[in-house]
Amino acid sequence: MSELLTLDDCENMTSDRVHELYRGHVSRSQVSLIGSFGFGRDLVDHAQGAWIHLRDGRRVLDFTGGVGVLNHGHNHPRILAARRRFQDARRMEVHKNYLSPYVAALGHNLAELLPGDLSISYFPNSGAEAVEGAVKLAYKYHRGRRGTILHTDISFHGKLLGAGTLTASPEIHFPYPRIPGADSFRYDDLDSFRLALERHTGSAGDSDVYAVIIEPFSASSLRECSPEFLREVRRLCTERDIVLIFDEVYTGWGKTGELFHFMHHPGLVPDIVTTSKSFGGGKASISGYISREPVFRAAYDNLSDATLHSTTYYGFGEETATALEAVNIAVEEDFPGRARALGRRLGEGLRDIAARHPKLVKRVDGRGALHGVFLDPGFRLPDRLRSALPIPLARDPQAMEKLLTGAVVGALYRDHDVLTFFGSNRAIALVVSPPLVTADDEADMFLKALDDVLARGATRLVTTLLKEKVGK
Template sequence: MSKEFDLGRLLAERGGERYELHARHLNHQLPRMLRTIGFDKVYERAEGAYFWDADGNDYLDMLAGFGVMGLGRHHPVVRKALHDVIDASLADLTRFDCAPLPGLLAEKLLAHSPHLDRVFFGNSGTEAVETALKFARYATGKPRIVYCTHAFHGLTTGSLSVNGESGFRDGFAPLLPDTAIELGDLAALERELKRGDVAGFVVEPVQGKGVHEPPPGFLLAAQELLHRHKALLIADEVQTGLGRTGAFYAYQHAEGVEPDLVCVAKTLSGGYVPVGATLGKDWVFKKVYSSMDRVLVHSASFGSNAQAMAAGLAVLAVLEDEDVIANARATGELLRTRLAALVDRYELLREVRGRGLMIGIEFGRPSSLKLRSRWTMLQAARKGLFAQMVVVPLLQRHRILTQVSGDHLEVIKLIPPLIIGEAEVDRFVEAFTAVMDDAHGGSGLMWDFGRTLVKQAVGNR
C-alpha cells in the first residue's frame, strides 16, 4: 500500500525552497527578476483583496493575478461550489454524453449576451481567442485577421499572430497571415477589408497594454464596415469581461455594438480552475460543426470539466447576487477621480484613464530641469523604468502589489479584485501620493533605485 500523500506536510517541509525550486526547474529568469526589484516576497495565505506574509503583514492586491481573481481570492460561494462538485463524484468528461453543467453555464453566459447563441468552452483566454480565430476563418472562408498594434490576445501561435507587441513575437515566426492597424483607425481597417481576404477583426474594447479605449463610435463603425465586407467582429473580453469595466462586457459601453464572437476567461474561473469561453452566433457554429463527421473538429480534452463549470456558475451567481459590477463601476470611478485630481499636483504624472476597475496611470517627461535630467537618464537606458520605480516602493514600503502595464510603457495598470471598496481606495491613493512626493521631493532613495534599474537594463542589452 502506498504511503499516504500529505500536501500540508510537503508544504511545511519544502515550502521555504520555493525560489530555489523555480530557479532550478522552471523559468530561471523569474526568481532572478523578482530578486532584482525586491519582489521576492514569501506570501503564506490570501483572502479577498489581500495577501499575508509569514510575519502577519497584509498586502493589498491591485493586480488580481493579471485579472484572474476578479472576485478576490477564495470567495466562499465559489469555494463551496467546488467542494460540492468534487463531493458529488460526477461522471465527468466521459466525452460520449452531454453533461448538465456546461449547458447550464452556457445558458447563464448567453443571458448576458442576448445577440449570441452558442458557447465553446476551453481552458484559457488564449484558447478562447484561438477558437475565435479558427471559427472566423472557417465561417467566412477567408484567411486573414486584422488586429491592433499594442494588442494582447495570448501567446500560443495563433493568438500570438494577433499580438501587437513585437517583444512577444520576436523569434517565433512565421506566424499566421495577419495585419495590424492602429486602434481607432477606420481608414486602415477599410483598406484591409477591401482586399477581400479578411475573416475578422479582433479587438480588446479596452486595451490591456497601456489601458487605451478606442475613440467614441469606432467599434460600431468597425462593425458596420466588417459586415459590409462579410467579415466578423471578435471582441476579446478575456480581461475586460464579467464586470471589470463596470458593465458585464466592455463593448456594452458602446451602444449598438454586437460582436459576432466574444472571448471570456480570467474572472470566470473564480481564481481556482482555468476556463475560457468563446461565445458566438448560431450561423458561425453551424458552419464549423456542419455535420456529424465534424462533431470533434474543434474540441478540448479538459474543456467543459465539471470543476470549471461549477466555478463559472458560482462566479455568475456572485456577480448578480452581490452587485459586484455596480461596485466595480462606483469604486472605479472613485479611484480614477481621486487619482486624476493629482495630475496637476505632480509634473511626472501625465494622465489617469480607464473604466471601472481597469485604470491606467501614465507618467511623462517633467518640466523642471532637475527632474528632467533624471527622467532623461532613465529613458536613455530603457523606457518604462520610471513606472517600475513607482511599482517597487508601492510594494516595499506600502505593501501594495501593482504592475507596469507593458514593455517599454511608462504606465501602471490597476486591475484589483472587483470587490474592493473605499478603504482600499484610500490606502492606494495615500500610498501613491507618498511615492509621488518622494519622486518629486528631496529624497534620493527612489532615484538611487532608478540607477540600479539603469545598470540592470544596460547590462541586459
C-alpha cells in the same frame, strides 16, 4: 533518486529553497525578474478578498486584481463552497461520453446574459486557446476561402503561436513562426481600418478578410475604442460578411462597468466574444468563446465537422461548475455597478494625484476598476548610471519610464503594503486593477499610498531603486 517532495514540504518551504528549486527546475530568469522586486523574497501563506497574507504575518492589499483573474477577490466564499460541493458529491470531471449539465447550464446562462444571438459557447482553459478557437471558427465559417485576419497595432491576444501572431505588443519581441494572412491597423483609427480592408479587397470588390479581432478596451494599454469606431467596424464587417471577434478575456465580468466592455454600447454585437480570467472566479482555469448562432451553425453544425475543434480539458466538471457560480456571483453582486463605483472613486483620486504631481504623472487613463497611471521622470540617466543597468534595460528607449514605474511599484509594496504591477505594451503604465470586492477605504488606502510615494519625487525614487539594484 532523492526523496520526492510532498504537500507538507511545500507548506514549510523556505524562501531560499523555493528560489533554489526555481533556479534548478523552473526558470532562473524568472527568479531574477521577480527577485528584483521586494516581493520576490516573500512567500504567501493565504489570500482572502483583496488581501494577501504573507508567511511573516504581513498583510498586503492586492491592487493587481490577479491581472484580471480576481474580480471576485481571492477565495470568494461562494466559489470555495461550489468547489467543495462538487468534490464532496464526488462529481465527475471528464465528460466525453456523457453530456454535462454544467456545460449545458453555463452555455444557457451566457446566452441569457449576452445580447443578440450570441448563444453558442465552447469552454477551453486559457485566453489564448479561446482566441485561437474563435479564429478557427471564423476561418471555417468562410470554408477556408478567405485568408486574411486583421488585428490592431497594440493588440494583446496571448502568447501561443496563433494568438501570438495576432499580438502586436512588444511583449512578444521574438520573430516566432506566424499563422498566415495576419495584417494590422491602428487601434481606434477608422482610416487605418478602412485602408487595411482595402488592401485585402479584390478588383471585383470581394474581401479576403475572414475575421477582425479587437479588444474594445485594451487592458494592456488602458485605452478604449470610441463608439463611432466600433459601430463603423461592425457595419463594415457586416457589409463584407467578416467575422468580428471582440477579445474580452481581461475585461469580462464587470471590470470596466458593464458585464462585458462592449455592452457599454447598446445594440453593438460582435460575431464572437472571448472570455477567461475572472470567468473562473479566481479559482478555475477556464475560458470560453461565445458565437452568434448563425456563425457557429455554418462552421461546425454537422456531424463530420463537429469535432474539428476540441481539446482534452474542454468543459471539465469542477472548472465549469466554478465558472457557473462565478458568473452568477458577478450578476447577483452587481459587479458592473461595483466597478462603476470604484471607477468614480479611483478616477477622481487619480486625477487629483496627477494634478498634485504634474512633473511625474503624464496622464491617467482607464475606466471602472481598470486604470493606468503613466509616469515619466522628465530626465535621462547620466551615461555612468545607464551603463550600469542590465543590457536590455540600458538599450531600452523606455528605460526611464520603466525605472520610475518599477520604483513606484517597489515603494508601494515595501513602505505601504500595496501590491501593483506595470503593463508593458507600447506605453508603460502603473496598472491600477483592484478586485471588484475592494472596499472604499481600501481604495482610499491605495490612493494615499500612491500620493505619498510620488511626493518623494522622481530623482529620489529612481536613485533609491538604482542604489538597491545596481549598487551605485
